[in-house]
Amino acid sequence: MIETALSILVGIFFAVAVYLLLSKHTIRIMLGVVVLGNAANLSIFTAGRLTREVPPVIPPDLYVPEIATANPLPQALVLTAIVISFSLFAFLLVLAWRAYQDLDTDNTEEMRIAEPKADPLPPLSY
């Protein structure tokens, strides 16, 4: 089963993606987002079963393919997903860039405007 090999690969992709996402630095997190997209796409691709080397294209003189082709459905889904994950990545990247410009850091530890370190005690009076 060729799917076994790809399943293992997907597992590795996902693990690496998570490890990168757990970083404190937005650049690493960006890398993680890219790898995570690949992991997701590959897992959809694998779950739709694999066929070697035969694209789902119908020969010019036929109405149905002659031989078994690769499953077209996951391909259509993944095609959409690749484009969307690229849009997301581009957007996040610009966001990270602007965050760096405004905060002078790419370290999430130091990005504390919304949740300041010394959050004052709420008033104890009534």
Next chain:
Amino acid sequence: METDGNSLTFIALFLPFVAAALAPALTRRMGHKAAWVLAIVPAFLFIHFASLVGTVASGEAVTGSRNWVPSLGVEFSWFLDGLSLTFALLITGIGTFIVLYSGGYLKGHAHLGRFFSFILMFMGAMQGLVISDSFLMFFVFWELTSITSFLLIGFDHSREASRRSAMQALIVTGMGGLALLAGLLVIWNATGATSLSALLETDNALRESALYGLAFVLILGGAFTKSAQFPFHFWLPNAMEAPTPVSAYLHSATMVKAGVYLLMRLNPVMGDTALWETVLPLFGGVTLLVGGFLAVRQSDLKLMLAYTTVASLGLLVMLTGFGSEHAIEAAVLYLIAHSLFKGALFMVAGIIDHEAGSRDVTRLGGLRKAMPITFGAALVAAISMGGLPPLFGFLAKEEIYYALGFASVWSALFTLVAILGNALMFAIGFAVALKPFLGPEVKTPNHAHEGPPLLWLGPVVLAGASLLAALVSPLTHRLFSIPMASAVAGEPLDIYISLIPSIGMPLLLSLVTVALGYAIYRTLGDVRARVGAALIAIGWGPDRGFDQVLRGIVRGAHRLTGLIQNGRMETYMTLTFAVIALAFLVPLVGAGEMPAFPQLPVLTLYEIVVLALAVIGLGAVLYADDRLTAIVSLGIQGFAVALIFLLFGAPDLGFTQFMVETLSVVILALVMTRLKLAKSDHRPTREKALDVTVASLCGLGLMLALFKVTSLTFDPALSVFFTEYSRVIAHGRNIVNVILVDYRGVDTMGEIAVVMAAGLAILALVRVRLGRRVEHAEPQVASESRETVA
């Protein structure tokens, strides 16, 4: 029994709320004179309830209902027996004069309309509470009285003391409300009754139920908080922050008696047990003494009265739980007497405050000439409070001593408690009614003179009622006391007590009380100093404890928030992915769905090379020393993925992936070179260990899930459909493209829209320049003054 008054009672339940809605507009137009119009509502209700007195006195209950939630069997039902009716008459009768009094007391106040609205809402709630039959209605009205009480105490919301008292009252009575709800559910569970009238017919079911103890504790939780029994008494004196009409109405005559009402209501089905007859008198007795002693300490007229209210409520609970018929009769008589004289005295205190500008008893004196009507009403009310003839309070006190007696050590103990408590109340009553009026004239902040009729009408009528009720005591008993006492006892009772004292033990005890009370009155200044010193020596009370608990909650919540929302993204991410890993693994392991490890496939050499390339690319991303190397390495794994797509019959995907990966790497590298970052960003070993564990578990979970998925039979129905009809129907040979632009065309449109939206957002982010915010904004400090509460 259904009567003609049926629909009227139904309307009566809503009328105060309608009036409350109209009050602000009316007050805007008429000013404080709106009181005369608004008082028509309670007066009308009083007349309506009075018309039912005959029926109820003959021993029948007036009931009625409307469907409320028929599908759940919930009815909007009411039930008027002697107990409910007497309460309803007190609420509407006193309410009429309270509305008038409010008009005079808050004349010219900017929010008088709102005040009228609140007080009428409260009236509606309180009236609903005493006449509702279904548990649900009873509970809703009960909570509504707590909420309106909160609004009224916090009426002057610009003062912190007001806000604190309002909050305290709401929290204490609200917690009690929850206990009550639980108690009602337990009672429902134990007896099957969903209404008070049904419950009263269950006889011994509740007493013999295994749930009796639980129901008892929960119901007491509701009654004791509402009726300010020790140790929950502290909120009631604090509630004196409210304007005086509120203190007179809610916090002496009506609302605080709701707890007593509840106990009296349930006495027939819950009373007569050892638990009931031990706990109630003990708590009531302690409350009586605590209230009495704390009252002596005060020099503020309202606070003196407030603490005697606590004492009186204690006396009522003590009598209700004492367990003899005479004790119940005494409780009933005292309840009526107390509502009349305490309401009148509070209003008197308000008049003095309003006209003389002070309510400190040590700074008042000689007002009798300036305010003769008020003095008269105060005197009559105080005589009733002191239990002297010929007022209704005298009847109540005679009955109390008759009921308690010296038959056993137990009852002798409570007789002594009652004597001491009554003597204290005697002293306070006369201190409030006499000290400001007698003696040499003292200069007061305002030049004192008699208030307008709107102000003195209430106390005069209530004091007059105390006198009249006692003078015609046989009639009072027949119409009010006897039906009410019978309802409380659950069996017909008779009351004979009248103004003509029978020579015996009760009269003797009365004399002792008066003598003791007079002694305390004469030495009030001394006693006040001594009790004050004792309290300072103790130093801690439930009032301070309340603050400590609330502050503890705020501090605890703050600490907890800091712990779980610490503002560190990695914590949130670690938690999220840990949960994701568990979501993959727990069902697989827990449900025994673990896949068997599948056979390793035979791969061609180039397949092995491509897979290896992907893994190498990932490794390079991870192990890259600096960020730029990592970004370049990202390209390796991306191209490997593209090759995988190519190898497994997906050339379209392969090409798209090539393009996207190239773009990603280029953009990332471009952005990176603009940032001046430290070269390396390695994490410490401890963090690394945790991150690796979480990441590995996630990867393992997804891998196992895929193993499981691919080991199951594949359902190719959709793929077969697309393959078969792609050329035939959609005239396309590239099946993937046909799916994208034809079968799922709208979906692709959506995809294009997302890309466009992302593009626009990116453009906006790049073009719009925000001000550079290097320094963190200082958190704004609340400008509100934080006065400490004593």
